[in-house]
Amino acid sequence: MAQLVAATYNMHKLEEYKELLADQNIEIVSLNDYSGYEEPEENGKNFAENASIKALEAANYCDTPSFADDSGLEVEALDNAPGIYSARYAENDEARIARILKELGDNPNRRARFVCVIAIAANGEVIETFRGEVNGVIIDAPRGDNGFGYDPIFLPDGYDKTFAELSAEEKNKISHRAKAVAKAIGFVEEEMGILDDEFDDF
């Protein structure tokens, strides 16, 4: 079975990826299976660049095809902040949520979206990137205990539950990460010849 390194130490993301890829003929290993790896600086100017930096560094270090994502929340009324700075917006999830709510205040424009870009790298290069988005609104106060990050204040369009009130299974059907994964799987299946060769090289 082909091995693919998930280039993340974020256990929430890793679990979501394992669930999303459960039916595929791919064994997902994580950076925890490789000692001494140092994460590269995320100095790209958009999600795709940061995902590519992380996927390439992992593929080179682990000598195994790797994928990485960069994801975040874009709030329309905040000029799409925090965007690629979502993880660095404050020191913990609670503080990050509090900052968004404070900056939005009573602004009636609550439109927001989660974005995820997945990059796949192998043999010293980034093979492709895949983007998934989910649109919704920011509510006035956090609701729900599931998920992570900004989930408690994000109400996806067409739902009356926040991402943190949905079950993992429900979130995984509609999330930005699920959409990017679906595109990535489609590509891997269609281009399997290429990836097979690359997997075989390792």
Ligand code: IMP
């Ligand atoms: P990354 O690890 O650099 O991609 O940082 C992504 C950050 O965006 C996370 O730390 C969260 O704050 C936020 N984020 C990304 N995806 C989600 C999600 O599915 N739910 C809630 N927050 C998310």
